[in-house]
Amino acid sequence: MSEDIIKTEGLTKVFNKHLVAVDHVNFEVERGEIFGFLGPNGAGKTTTINMLITILKPTEGKASVLGFDIAEQDDNVRNVIGVVPQEYTADEDLTGLENVLLCADLYGIPRNVAKERAMDLLKLVELTDFKDKKVQTFSGGMRRRLELACGLINRPKVLFLDEPTLGLDVQTRTATWDYIRKLKKEYGMTLFMTTHYLEEADALCDRVAIIDHGKIIVVGSPEELKHSLGGDIITISIKEDTDVSELIRSVEHVKDVKTEDGSYRIKAEYGEVTAPFIIEALRKKGHTVTKLSLTEPTLNEVYLEYTGKSLRDAEESREAFFAQRMTMRRARQ
Amino acid sequence: MSSTNGNSKSKLHGLWALTNRELKKWYKAPVIFILSIVQPILWMGLLGKAMNIGALFSGGTFTLPQLTPPLTPPQLQQLGSYFAGLQTNILQGAFNTTDYFSFMAVGMIAFTALFTTMFSGMSVVWDRRLGFLNKALSTPVSRAVIIFSKVLSATLRSMFQAGIIIVIAVAFGLQVGATFTPLSILGVFAIMFLICVGLSSAFIAITIRSTRIETPMAVVSLINLPLMFASNAFFPTKFMPDWLQTIARFNPLTYTTDAVRQLLIFNTDWTQLAMDFTYVGIFAVIVATMGIVLSWRFLSR
Numbered sequence: 001m002s003e004d005i006i007k008t009e010g011l012t013k014v015f016n017k018h019l020v021a022v023d024h025v026n027f028e029v030e031r032g033e034i035f036g037f038l039g040p041n042g043a044g045k046t047t048t049i050n051m052l053i054t055i056l057k058p059t060e061g062k063a064s065v066l067g068f069d070i071a072e073q074d075d076n077v078r079n080v081i082g083v084v085p086q087e088y089t090a091d092e093d094l095t096g097l098e099n100v101l102l103c104a105d106l107y108g109i110p111r112n113v114a115k116e117r118a119m120d121l122l123k124l125v126e127l128t129d130f131k132d133k134k135v136q137t138f139s140g141g142m143r144r145r146l147e148l149a150c151g152l153i154n155r156p157k158v159l160f161l162d163e164p165t166l167g168l169d170v171q172t173r174t175a176t177w178d179y180i181r182k183l184k185k186e187y188g189m190t191l192f193m194t195t196h197y198l199e200e201a202d203a204l205c206d207r208v209a210i211i212d213h214g215k216i217i218v219v220g221s222p223e224e225l226k227h228s229l230g231g232d233i234i235t236i237s238i239k240e241d242t243d244v245s246e247l248i249r250s251v252e253h254v255k256d257v258k259t260e261d262g263s264y265r266i267k268a269e270y271g272e273v274t275a276p277f278i279i280e281a282l283r284k285k286g287h288t289v290t291k292l293s294l295t296e297p298t299l300n301e302v303y304l305e306y307t308g309k310s311l312r313d314a315e316e317s318r319e320a321f322f323a324q325r326m327t328m329r330r331a332r333q
Numbered sequence: 334m335s336s337t338n339g340n341s342k343s344k345l346h347g348l349w350a351l352t353n354r355e356l357k358k359w360y361k362a363p364v365i366f367i368l369s370i371v372q373p374i375l376w377m378g379l380l381g382k383a384m385n386i387g388a389l390f391s392g393g394t395f396t397l398p399q400l401t402p403p404l405t406p407p408q409l410q411q412l413g414s415y416f417a418g419l420q421t422n423i424l425q426g427a428f429n430t431t432d433y434f435s436f437m438a439v440g441m442i443a444f445t446a447l448f449t450t451m452f453s454g455m456s457v458v459w460d461r462r463l464g465f466l467n468k469a470l471s472t473p474v475s476r477a478v479i480i481f482s483k484v485l486s487a488t489l490r491s492m493f494q495a496g497i498i499i500v501i502a503v504a505f506g507l508q509v510g511a512t513f514t515p516l517s518i519l520g521v522f523a524i525m526f527l528i529c530v531g532l533s534s535a536f537i538a539i540t541i542r543s544t545r546i547e548t549p550m551a552v553v554s555l556i557n558l559p560l561m562f563a564s565n566a567f568f569p570t571k572f573m574p575d576w577l578q579t580i581a582r583f584n585p586l587t588y589t590t591d592a593v594r595q596l597l598i599f600n601t602d603w604t605q606l607a608m609d610f611t612y613v614g615i616f617a618v619i620v621a622t623m624g625i626v627l628s629w630r631f632l633s634r
Binding site: 154 | 346350351354357358361462463467468469470472473474
């Protein structure tokens with residue numbers, strides 16, 4: 001069953017009458033998938049998420065979350081979503097458990113239910129041993145997990161994660177990914193996340209929307225996007241001096257062949273399947289392959305192809321800059 | 334589809350949770366808590382005892398010019414008691430009480446209201462910078478509750494401090510008026526509630542748009558002391574120049590302080606007290622409504 005959990009139509013946000021942060025964005029998020037918004041800082045990712053979680057009102061266009069209109073039925077939306085913000089919002093002066101219970105109070109969850117759920121969630125994110133410690137003493141990874149627990153307290157059907165691993169080291173980042181995957185697999189939750197880490201989008205997301213200057217440039221699964229570039233790069237060298245470009249080109253799935261310093265740079269779909277066929281074809285004609293390498297395109301190449309530039313750090317507002325710096329500083333504690 | 338998961342549907346849910354979050358920062362941090370008690374003691378000690386206005390008229394010996402014929406001892410005694418009476422008369426005339434310390438200690442209560450509520454604005458800025466505000470905005474908690482929890486926590490803190498000030502002032506020798514009853518204390522809390530709700534709403538409305546902590550600091554330091562001294566908190570307005578008296582006449586702190594004085598140390602003038610309450614009440618309602626409406630509009634951009 002394909003059911004749209006999130007749907008936007010021409011969603012637009014203009015700040016101060018001229019700064020177009022999100023520009024007529026259309027996309028759908030299906031039930032049970034991890035949908036990622038990939039783009040540089042200042043591309044409009046957070047603005048989009050803020051509209052979907054009803055913090056900001058759209059200037060134009062519509063969006064619905066679980067069938068509720070984000071502008072007209074904002075209270076309904078708030079009840080069924082969970083939010084893990086970019087910042088560490090947990091109160092440093094309170095303990096882990098107190099923070100989760102505070103979140104529960106914001107949803108109006110009765111105390112006895114809240115306590116039980118909070119303990120379950122703290123167990124899920126492996127913070128049970130630290131529940132009575134003040135958040136001040138938490139590491140970046142622990143804080144992120146606490147935010148995750150807070151975001152899940154109302155048993156949301158869809159969870160929004162804004163830059164879930166900003167500032168975390170590689171190890172903690174991979175661990176955080178595991179928690180996110182677990183939510184999808186074990187709870188069948190739909191997740192919407194933003195990131196400016198290519199590896200993260202690649203490793204985690206079922207589908208990715210690349211966004212730049214407030215516009216969605218392309219949407220697809222990381223695999224599709226990479227294949228849309230025309231496939232993998234196979235580099236081959238042969239012993240003989242003859243030109244075998246035409247021979248290679250005749251192999252199925254090969255899209256393009258270029259000669260480069262005596263080696264052949266082949267663009268092919270499904271490189272790992274095509275490469276053996278190329279070797280086979282060459283051997284039949286009596287050639288000896290001396291060297292072979294296979295490179296799969298990364299999302300970085302996809303990004304380059306579609307935006308014409310590498311993922312850059314754009315100028316952004318003082319406020320956003322401060323918030324990110326703050327987050328990163330606390331992440332490293 | 335059940336959208337609320339069977340959770341509370343009260344419009345006010347979360348109010349106490351958010352208020353208590355603010356209060357916990359205060360009462361769970363021993364240093365901050367103790368400082369907030371020490372602060373009024375310091376001020377009272379410095380202003381109340383250092384500016385010992387009563388001593389201007391007594392203490393010290395002075396020599397009368399040699400008169401011919403010299404004053405007889407009974408005459409001298411008469412003159413002495415005349416001066417002593419003069420001191421009482423002047424103090425009574427100026428401050429409506431013979432004890433400046435009592436006059437000023439009560440002024441401290443309004444002073445506390447002002448200084449405690451100004452922090453409500455700052456905590457909004459912090460919540461914004463740290464992302465907590467956005468987090469709260471994405472939950473079903475009402476926008477008005479988010480703002481009102483700030484107002485309420487500042488108000489409760491001020492009222493607590495007012496209580497401390499009264500206790501300390503009594504310990505330091507506050508002379509209560511002839512009409513004082515324990516009920517008057519309730520009146521003090523009532524007027525404190527009104528002024529704090531008004532003031533903290535105003536501070537929140539001023540600062541909710543700012544993203545940097547420096548803005549509320551600047552606003553607060555610009556407004557606070559002038560507001561304080563253009564009132565009757567430390568000195569009666571009747572000795573002020575006309576223009577300052579005009580400002581003081583509109584200053585809600587003047588009415589707050591007067592109400593507290595009427596209740597605690599003066600012989601209560603009920604019409605005056607009713608006027609004080611009316612003025613502060615109207616101020617609170619208007620400013621709180623404006624503050625909450627402005628903040629609300631800002632929060633639902």
